[in-house]
Amino acid sequence: MPLLRTSNLTMCDKSWSIIDLQDIRYTVQQMTTVVGLKCVDGVVLASDRRASKGGMIGSKSVRKIYALDENKAVAIAGQLSDANYLINLVKAEAKLIELKRGFQLTVKEAAKLLSNIMYSGMRSYAPYVTEILVAGIDETGPRLFEADVSGAITDEDFTATGSGSPMAFGLLEGSYRQGIKVSDGASVAARAVKAAMERDPGSGNGIQVLKITKEGMEWVDIGGNGQ
Amino acid sequence: MMPKEFGYDRPFTLYTPDGRLIQVEYAAEAVRHGSPVVGIRGKDFSLMVARMKDTDPLIDPVEKIHIVDENIGIAGAGYTGDIDLLIDEARLEAQRHRVIFEDPIDVRSIVNHITQFMYQFTRYSGVRPLGAALIVVGSDRTGSHLYQVDPMGLMISGKAMAIGMNCENATGILREEYRDDLNMEEAIKLAVKALSKADESGAPVEVGIATESRFMKTNLENALKRAKEIQDKIKKDKKENS
Numbered sequence: 001m002p003l004l005r006t007s008n009l010t011m012c013d014k015s016w017s018i019i020d021l022q023d024i025r026y027t028v029q030q031m032t033t034v035v036g037l038k039c040v041d042g043v044v045l046a047s048d049r050r051a052s053k054g055g056m057i058g059s060k061s062v063r064k065i066y067a068l069d070e071n072k073a074v075a076i077a078g079q080l081s082d083a084n085y086l087i088n089l090v091k092a093e094a095k096l097i098e099l100k101r102g103f104q105l106t107v108k109e110a111a112k113l114l115s116n117i118m119y120s121g122m123r124s125y126a127p128y129v130t131e132i133l134v135a136g137i138d139e140t141g142p143r144l145f146e147a148d149v150s151g152a153i154t155d156e157d158f159t160a161t162g163s164g165s166p167m168a169f170g171l172l173e174g175s176y177r178q179g180i181k182v183s184d185g186a187s188v189a190a191r192a193v194k195a196a197m198e199r200d201p202g203s204g205n206g207i208q209v210l211k212i213t214k215e216g217m218e219w220v221d222i223g224g225n226g227q
Numbered sequence: 228m229m230p231k232e233f234g235y236d237r238p239f240t241l242y243t244p245d246g247r248l249i250q251v252e253y254a255a256e257a258v259r260h261g262s263p264v265v266g267i268r269g270k271d272f273s274l275m276v277a278r279m280k281d282t283d284p285l286i287d288p289v290e291k292i293h294i295v296d297e298n299i300g301i302a303g304a305g306y307t308g309d310i311d312l313l314i315d316e317a318r319l320e321a322q323r324h325r326v327i328f329e330d331p332i333d334v335r336s337i338v339n340h341i342t343q344f345m346y347q348f349t350r351y352s353g354v355r356p357l358g359a360a361l362i363v364v365g366s367d368r369t370g371s372h373l374y375q376v377d378p379m380g381l382m383i384s385g386k387a388m389a390i391g392m393n394c395e396n397a398t399g400i401l402r403e404e405y406r407d408d409l410n411m412e413e414a415i416k417l418a419v420k421a422l423s424k425a426d427e428s429g430a431p432v433e434v435g436i437a438t439e440s441r442f443m444k445t446n447l448e449n450a451l452k453r454a455k456e457i458q459d460k461i462k463k464d465k466k467e468n469s
Contacts, residue, residue: 095325
């Protein structure tokens with residue numbers, strides 16, 4: 001099972017950007033379920049804990065949600081190495097900007113910083129094969145963005161990515177409502193990941209949920225390690 | 228032979244016949260016109276104090292102590308532009324380390340990087356040695372550290388030191404009154420006393436404290452208040468671990 005088909009990019013014809021980006025988008029979405037939810041008093045991210053290596057389960061306790069700072073976090077799908085590298089880069093850039101100007105990046109600025117790097121990757125024929133949800137809370141309130149391989153970002157109320165996203169979306173479309181509280185949002189997100197884990201072979205091994213509110217971050221682990 | 232009017236203090240960094248680099252010495256002289264900074268290293272902490280630049284009631288006071296990363300702070304004396312360049316470089320190096328290792332940088336490595344950076348300015352023609360000296364205060368898993376960096380790219384580690392205008396006055400006090408068993412509150416008071424000998428301006432004092440792999444910057448009143456808290460916490464942790 002091909003996880004990465006980026007090598008195709010350098011050999012293809014003029015229409016590479018359409019065909020192969022779709023190709024990559026497809027491969028990116030393999031093997032993960034991550035969910036993001038914007039609530040009235042904060043944001044929620046949830047993920048499964050499975051990492052796949054081809055047809056095999058590579059790890060049963062992998063992290064897919066990472067804090068950028070005290071009030072921003074990302075959830076990742078796709079190539080783990082690309083995502084980790086990107087996150088380190090964005091954390092470093094964000095910290096430098098924060099130290100220089102004396103106040104933190106907004107969630108949108110962080111998402112844009114991330115997607116600009118992804119865009120330049122795509123434009124230089126070496127894309128970061130990952131899709132990333134950026135969630136957080138700032139002066140403008142709770143925010144949720146989705147950044148993809150091409151460097152596009154979209155502003156979302158709720159979203160999911162990874163191979164389990166079709167199942168997760170099924171539940172989210174039915175259960176998400178405007179004005180939902182973080183406490184309820186967390187259970188909706190966890191249920192969406194659980195639904196995906198039931199039917200998607202690329203997702204499993206427990207759920208991790210991150211709640212971000214004005215009070216700070218709260219991590220919740222459900223199941224995990226071999227279940 | 229060089230033309231007569233071409234002295235040893237031209238824009239090149241050029242040795243004099245007795246082996247001195249006059250341009251670098253001029254840079255050190257520029258530092259001695261900068262407002263002073265005093266640093267003290269205690270048993271399980273290190274700290275620095277400086278007065279904010281507060282020259283005109285119409286101008287907002289300028290901060291002197293800069294946060295480099297969560298565990299390191301730097302204050303400089305000399306040309307502000309040169310200090311800012313060094314702060315930028317230090318911050319960049321700290322983040323480079325994080326991108327590679329996902330952990331905060333240790334104090335010695337960052338000081339070493341800064342000295343190498345400064346040293347390059349003493350070797351090439353067309354550049355001028357940076358007119359800045361730094362006090363670096365930080366804490367990592369090897370303990371708390373106090374360093375001084377000067378324009379020739381020299382790295383000095385020590386228990387108590389001062390840079391900038393009239394620093395010898397401050398150093399005099401430090402030499403007389405420094406003890407190895409100073410607690411944090413006593414150290415802050417001694418540092419401020421030494422600073423006041425060098426800088427009599429009465430502008431607000433900033434304090435930077437590094438302990439337990441954290442660096443914090445605050446004003447004098449808060450620092451004295453927090454000193455007790457932090458000291459008590461260190462004592463308590465030690466009791467629990469012994």
